[in-house]
Amino acid sequence: METTETLETSERMKFICDVERCIECNACVTACKNEHEVPWGINRRRVITMNDGQPGEKSVSVACMHCSDAPCMAVCPVNCFFKTENGVVLHDKDICIGCGYCSYACPFGAPQFPGSAGKGPGESATDFFVARGKMDKCTFCAGGPGDAENTSEEEFEKYGRNRLAEGKLPLCAEMCSTKSLLAGDGNVISGILEERVKNRGYGDHKWGWDMAYGRPENAGADK
């Protein structure tokens, strides 16, 4: 496996989903709902299954990958995105105009738009092209910007919990049933995966790693 990161890029927060372990149990999805009180229909995290029901079936848990060179940041017409010192991509909901460009730019389908107004649990969605509302996405459990103090009730209402400020990692990873989804400093979680791969001797593929964190032209962009 490639390790483009060097030791100086410490505490660069990343996700890895170990596809050899993901069993598509959706714990990450409900943990996220639980922690952030995310309403019906908004999915900051999802599990995608490839070759469902066939030999070679693989599942992977996907959310915002907090890319090194995040395309959403690049295309945002109002520049509402920023990146924390630890590489977490966040946005200011007071600036966001809900245009949806980020959703076209994102290769992981992370941005979510609450606006298209279904009626609630059990009801079906309506058209995509109605007012979308402000974008919402995975915050790596790091809350959001603004006057509100980290971990305050106000921040929670708008962006969800701020676990990083509590010294904890995203709940989706912490609760993963098979410890397939790993979150934390890139080097640390890479090390965890490496230990596993060494043990099992198969499947060293770090899903989304190249695309989000290590495209050649962007290598080290987050330094």
Added chain:
Amino acid sequence: MLLKKKSSSGDIPQHGVTGKWGAASAITTSIATMDRREFLKRSGLTVGTGVALSQLPFSMIGKAKANAAAATGQIEVKKTVCTHCSVGCSVHAVVQNGVWVRQEPAFESPFNLGAHCAKGASVREHGHGERRLKYPMKKVDGKYQRISWEQALDEISAKLLKLREESGPDSVYWIGSSKHSNEQAYLFRKFASFWGSNNVDHQARICHSTTVSGVANTWGYGAMTNSYNDLHNTKCMLFVGSNAAEAHPVAMLHILHAKEKGARMIVVDPRFTRTAAHAHQFVRLRPGTDIPFVWGVLWHIFQNGWEDKQFIHDRVYGMDEIRKEVEQWTPEKVADVTGIPEAEIYQVARTLHENHPATVIWCMGITQHTVGNANTRALCILELALGNVGQSGGGTNIFRGHDNVQGATDIGPNPESLPGYYGLTEGAWKHWAAVWDVDYEWVKSRYASKELMEKPGITVSRWIDGVLEKNEHLDQPSNLRAALYWGMAANSQTRGAEMKAAMEKLDLLVVIDPYPAAAAVMQDRRNDTYLLPAATQFETYGSVTASNRSMQWREKVIEPLFESHPDHTIMYAFAKKFGFEKELTKNIKVEKDKQGWDEPNIEDMLREINRGTWTIGMSGQSPERLKLHMQYAHTFDVTTLLASEGPCAGDYYGLPWPCWGTPEMKHPGSPNLYDTSVPVARGGMGFRANFGVERDGVSLLAEDNVTVKDSDLEGGYPEFDHVLLKKLGWWNELTDVEKEKAEGKNWKTDLSGGIIRVAIKHGCAPFGNAKARAVVWNFPDPVPVHREPLYSKRKDLLDKYPAQKDLKTFWRMPTLFRSVQEANKDASDTYPIILTSGRLVEYEGGGEETRSNPWLAELQQEMFCEVNPADAKNQGVKNNDYIWVETPAKVRIKVRAMLTERVAPGVAFMPYHFGGWWEGIDLLDKYPEGAAPYVRGEAVNTATTYGYDAVTMMQETKVTLCKFERA
């Protein structure tokens, strides 16, 4: 790359299932549904950001006021255990001012190390419970109306007493629950006994009853032999009829860890399950041919001399008879019957031979068959032949279903036994009467007769026939006239259409549950129907037994929501109405709870369980010890479950039973059953001597070289009683007090625990040291033989492998086997598809609870049927079309078609967690207002057919026939 995800596969129409991604790289094509206003507020579009009630996300509404206040309250972390399966995942609940505000991973737990599945990661929602049954309800002319608890208790008890008067105590059917805590389940059996009936049962009947009786009759105890954690030590895992990735997801943490350490993984299943996706080898068999598969594997093992001859000689009785049966199952014949290519069977045998120790894991795919008991024994025999039993990394790791189904099986509401598998003999009754401190004659007077007191009751799988069957065919005086569904999903039992008729015929139907449950809506009763809100296990406290026999202590997280009450307080309230509350709680303190109800003390109940349950060693797990284990969970090893330091040092986590003797004996629990390499005092033992000491002149005791480590007796020995103790000259090691109580008793009935204490002091297992039985001579098929399912697609095999003969009285009623099979021998002409059912990870059991949890409900929004694309093409059915599925029961259900190669051509699969639809119609209007689950759908069991196990009355859910067409 084909991207599919269960019901919402790639080509969902735009207005279909919401909130799913078609593909990772695609734009989010489906925009989800939600209340727009709510999210706008959260996203900052609206003015003001306070925490006014209306601005909270929906799941918080109702608790919002408390939540706002909670901001300033003290934060407490309550340790509890997930209520969704038998893995026993610890949950850390963060509570502020009485509101469950957050859930943190319980990294300390050696079972789950912080991990959860979708259900476990969302249990906090149950502590808010928008869709809970909030008040007692009563049906008045077909509509549910709110009533008071007082009125409900008065009316129900008056009606029950009237029925008791008119038709005897056996006219009422009490359905208990595997979701009750140990103490509640135990109290429920005691309660039913004092009501005067053995007509009491719970989910274990339709879950692992065949395992319990098949496995216990093979070697002593009918439980998982090792543990989830012990899988770390295995070299090979053979899954037969277990889909752990969906049914026991956190078990996969241990399974995949084992795989990483080099264990081979084989999955045998009619479906290519999510577990199979992780296996080294997947073997697809025809549903209902498990025995031919196992014999096919054994054929190669015997043929190549791969069996453990020494082990078989020393510790197994009757393997030669198995050999004879296996000889007939040549590779060619096995391939024909099972549909598995010959080479694949050989591969399985070879892998098992080359990777020692191997463990076998099974679940409902083995148990829920008309030959369920024989299935479980066949797998035990396989493990015995390979010499895999009684060691770390081996054994039969039987994953139980509900969170406390093991505990409820051990000491709960079983129709054939008092707590602790004591049975219903006069001796058993006298034992428990002594423990309860009530007069045996008084208990007897509660029953209609001594005969009925000692006769196993009707099983939950057949209660409907207790209503519908002609009275002269029943082996009890009256038909059933009332049923109480106390924590059980009606839609998890087969023959739904007949169940509806039975429910409608009853004089009284009562549902006691945190959620309205299928039983509340599937019938068209007009009156005499009550719903009583029970609290969840998060609103009370007590012990729970995980699949590996470890007990854990749950703390109360929050006070009961709405007007719900914990089950044991409801039982006590009824006992007061029936006039036996004093006897019910003779040894148990009764205190007022915060709601002002009388609450029998949970700790006292566990102490009473400890004082009586010597048989399985559920006697050493005092509440104090269990609480200490929860507090020091982090000191236990994740593989061995042993604490090496701290106050629990030397104990195994949760004191897995048998935890012999009194709590004061400090037995550490037994992590791996039948392990002779460990002293009994440290959890070792041989096989149980429960079937006599000899059979036809052949000794049933272990051979001389099987000596449990540090035992004073060499080789085998029978179970201990006062005579044996005297013969051995150990009697005087009892104290005078013990002698007095032990005189004339055996290890199971000696209330002093002295016999057990002395036996263990000498390194002996109180239950003896015997051989396992490959031949269970007291069962209908002493050697497991293949019998075709009642509804079989292979009519050419019916003559050769017929079902067994009908039984005239079996668990109080006639039970048909061969006559059903013969009457339906041509059914596959009309119904060409084999129908099987199983689980989804998001839901549990009948699913009312989990489908009422929006975080889970959003993930599986519609009932579906998996059909092979080839079969679908024949019917002109496209993916996601509505189809009608019809079974030989002549019942049709309307579901979405899901085209997938997960099922073989000619096989269809449906999950069984759905309910709330009836033959194409949504029953939303029939729920009490605001209490319908978010997701409703057809219950597969509305359409399932007849078929029961010949020993335990387990229902057949895994093989029937069907046809489908576009709706």
Added chain:
Amino acid sequence: MRAALTLWLLACILTGCGEYKQSVAYQDGTYQGKTDQRHWDNVRFQHDKATWASAINARAQRQNEYRRTGD
């Protein structure tokens, strides 16, 4: 839906045209929103990044069951 798809296809097709890099590059310093506190700007971590980092890295190891099984 169809419109979204058309847009997407269009974007895909366009990506194929020309030798120039089509994507927009993010320019540092153009963020318009409010500032955010750092994760360690609180009582527990006393504004010390190192304390926070060691806490978070220790926490990350809880995702590694090999630390508990000892193999």
